[in-house]
Structure formats: structure tokens, C-alpha cells
Amino acid sequence: MNIFVCIKQVPGTNKVQVDEATGVLKRDGVVSKMNPYDLYALETALRLREAHGGKVTVGTMGPPQAQAVVREAYMMGADEGYVFSDRRLGGADVLATSYTLSQAIQSVGDFDLILCGKQTTDGDTAQVGPAIAEYLGIPHAAWVSKLTVSGDGVDAEQQLQDVIETVHMPFPCLVTVEQDICMPRLPSLKTAKEIGDKPIHIQGLDSFLDTDETHYGLTGSATQVERIFPPVSDTVHEQWSGEGCAAKLCDQLKKWKFV
């Protein structure tokens, strides 16, 4: 089975703040890591490879330093890794990002199964996976908590609001996974030694089938961020501290009729 896993490098913390005077993002000591939800997608891929054979390829769109997450994927056991990096890809929204990844995946090879994490911790949109499936013209299932190979494809349990629906999809197809699908393994030092400095493929727009740069990055995006601003809070609030807070709160809860 030929599996492609989409991964992303995200900031290691979600405590980014805006300096109100200058509009500059403060990023003291922010380190980057692999999007935690992608670990579940990668683990799912590795387990499918262990059970059914095949190859696991990972790929990410980002700046050259995103190689770090491909290296991490190698340490977990991925066979091959790509960074799709090109300044013409910058400023991409969901539409342009998913188009880029669909082009990139096609430029790498033919895959039976494409796996994605349910969402990223920096964008939180959960939209790129299903959008890639649409561009590739293949079926998808999202929020999948159980995935088994069956016949010519997979059976995927999608968690909806009030029901769990198991759908069968023939290969090729795309699945985004929930974090309860499996427990990701830790990157292994042994694997790290074995792989040494295994090369990471770095490819730009010129390796894609569609090399028209207006289809990518900011010009290929449909949405535009007009402005960013710190959230304004207009709530009137009281501040209490020291002795007697609990008693005061208890009285307030009585006043609000919760007691």
C-alpha cells in the first residue's frame, strides 16, 4: 500500500501575543514542532504499512526549516519525505494550500491512501484535507476514529454529531483522523542512527504539473486577511483577591440563584 501523509510545522506554543503599540507579534523563544494531530495520521500510516506492507511518504509545504518535521517523521519510521518550498507558494489560504498539496502529491507519485491530521493547532480550520480530496477528485472521510483495510479500499468510521457512520471507500481516497485512532510512537534514537542523514527531497513549484505561479500562494488565494488585531474585551469586570474571596463568591452565586 502506498500511503502519503500530510504534515505541517507549527509554532510550539499557542501563547503568541500582539504588541498593541506596534502591531508586531511577540514571539519570545517560540520553537516549532510537528502539528500534534499529524502524529496520529503518521502513526496510522505506519501501522497500516506494518500490517499490509507498502511505503509511507510524508510531505509538508513550508519554509526550508520545515525539514525538521520531516526528520522527526523519519525518526518515527517514514520511508521518504518531501518539503515543498518555494517563495511563490507564500501567503496561501486554504484554497491555495490545498491546491499546492494536491499538485505536490501528484508530482511525487500515485498513492492509494492520503492521510491527514484532523486539523492543525495554528490554523485550526480542519479544511485542507477535504479540499485536497476535492482537487484530486477522490472520496474522503473526516474525523475518522477507526480505519481498516477492506477489499479494494478502506472502511472508515466517521464521528458525526449523533451517529457514527462507517463508510467504505475504494482506493485512492483521503482520510483525516481523530486523535483517539491510535497512540503515536515516540521518535526512536535507534531509527535515527539507522537513517543517519537520510536525504529530504526539497521541491518547488517547477516540479509540479501546473507551473502557472498565479495558481499558487497569495495570487491563488480567494481570501485575504484585511487586518489582524488583538481581541477587544468590553466586559465590565470586578477584580477580587485575598481573604474572603470564596465567601464573596458564594454570596454572589446565591444572588444569581445558582445556590
Add this chain to the structure above:
Amino acid sequence: MAQIAILERKCTGCGLCVANCPFGGIEMKDGKPELTAGCKVCGICVKNCPQKAILKLETKVASVDKSKWKDILVFAEVSGGRLHPVGLELIGKAQELAKAVPGYTVKAVLVGEGVRAYADELLHYGVSEAAVYDDQALSYFRADAYAACVEDYICFAHPSVVLVGATSLGRSLAPRLATRFHTGLTADCTRLELRESSDLVQIRPAFGGNIMAQIVTTHTRPQFATVRYKVMDTPVRSEQESGKIVVRAIPKGVAASKASCVSVQPVPPKASISDAEVLVVGGRGLQRESDMDMIRELAGLLGGDWAVTRPLVEKGWATNERQIGLSGRTVRPKLIITCGVSGAIQFTSCMNGSDHIVSINNDPDAPIFGTAHIAIVDDLYRVVPELIAQLKEARA
């Protein structure tokens, strides 16, 4: 549209732009800054370059004829045999938005098996048209098949705006649809406004930080946005019906779907934190897993339920269903008490609609205090046990 350009003749290679960029969007190469794929064209480098060597260039992109697209369409989700209330919330919001552009009305589309029955109910909420795709082949959710139906109606009705509830189903469906129309989709909007030009102003927390982003879909239609359950107000049901029901033929794309249903299991009905009237929330300020007991005890004394923030789910102290936040649930209880929660925007944007917000945190600078109505700057290990004792006394 815009892009960033660096003027080499002005650049001194000081590297300040590289240091200031929050996205790793600029790198030094041979002593000169160069843009990478990380660039989000945010313009922070432009503001901060002492040499004024970085420019933001505006470029023109061909726009569709926006006047050919009108009205607001709401996808009214039916799953597990019920009309999801987020659909009604969106219809209510859409009515408000429609007032901005003369002649705009609100329409709704229903997809599924047996959904015709819900169309009449929608007419009580002031829609001008409720379109129905009712067929056995739609009895379970397949994103491509459902997308084919909504696509068919969009091609027929040409809505300028399409609103979808950010449920599991909606968040799986909307990206396929927006991609099909090569247009923009903004997830989890917390505020929406419609300009007279018909541009939808979409505001959402972004960049994984304490930042709100204002987003517009500048040159394509329709404009897709998803909104989570309980973010908008539920509209008042009118006794009178208005508008009409249109039953549409099932488009070919439904039969073309390669996915098929293997089985459907109902999720045993369980209390969701979204339904609780009182919530007590534990955050990263809790030191041990066993400390969750006092959170649960306090919740029990107030006749409510308990919830957590993302770090505690990551530690394995609770499941995702108990999590409030963008990667968990949105809640709007009558009372919420947060204990040791710092208050990242992903959390606050999913609970700030609560009637009464009480926050306990020993860090006076914790962002949660910007949201709290009563801010208790104190050690939760002192306040919570004392409050529990007080409540027990009051009950006795």
C-alpha cells in the same frame, strides 16, 4: 491582493526583518534577506524595516461580476434524525446580515433522507425559500454526494454568501464545496458583517494566538463561512410561515459517489458540555490529575458539569468531549467558573458568550481576566476548597 518586495539597493542586510517575522517567512541568504514559502504577507517586516527597503505591492486580480450573485444561503444540517439547532442560529444571523444589501433574502437547503419534513419548520424562521434534496441515497453522510446536492442548488440560486454550521458534518462538507467553486472559505467565524458591496467581513481567531483576523473573499463568489454551534443567537420562531418549499431533483453526482455506507451506529445519547447550564473548568493551573476531583465536586454542588482546556486533554486527564475550545466544543452556559485557566483565544472564543464568567487564576496578567466578569486573582488551591466548604454549609 498584495505581495512583499525587498529593494536590494536599500537593504543593508541588518537581518531585523528575519528576526521580526513570526512565520519564518524571511531568511538570510548570502547576507541578503529572501522570502520563503512561510511568508503570509502580513506586512510586519514592512513596518519594521529601518531602511524602508521592504514594500507591500498591491496587485490587481480579476473579479467575478458580484452583482450576479445575491442572497444568503444557509445549509440546514439534519443528522441523526434531527434538525441541528446551528442551522436556525445561522438563519437568524443571515436575516440580520441580509439587511445590509437591498433586496437580499435568506434561503436554506436541506439534504438527506426524509428531510422534507423539516422544511416546513424552516418557514417559521423567515426564509424566502427552503430547497429540499430528499432521497434514500442521502440517508447517510457522504461528503461528495452531499456536496453534489448543495452545488446543484448554488448553481441554481447563485447565493452571494453560504453559511454552514461548523459541526463535524459541516466541516467535512464545506471545504469540498468551496473548492468546487474555487472560492474562499473561512472556518469558525466568531463575527460576521455584510458590506453594502456584498463583501462578507469574516472575523475569527487566527495564527494560533491572541489575535483576531478580519478576512474577506475579495474576488470570487459565493463566499463560504462556517460558524460553530452556540456562537450566534437562536432566532425567535414566528407563528406565521413565510416563503416556499422547492423540492429539487437529485443531481447525478450523488450516484457517482464512490463511497458507500457499511453501517450506522447511533452514538448513545450522553450529556454534552454544550448543553450544561453551569460549567466548572479545570486548566493548566491544576497540578495533579487527582485535583480534578475538586473541580468535579464544585460542579456537582452547583448542579452543573465539568470541562477542561486542551493541555489537560493532552495530558490524558479528560477526553476531547470535555474540552472547551477551537479543537473541542463551544459552550454558552448561564454560569462558567474557570480554575487555573490562562485564557488563550482558542478557549475564550468558545465560552465568551456565557452569561456569567468567573475566573480564578493566580497570575494577574492572565488573559482570561479580559473575558471574566469576576476576576479572582488568587490561588485556586485556596479559593476552590473554601468555596466548596461554603457551598456545603449553605446547603446544610
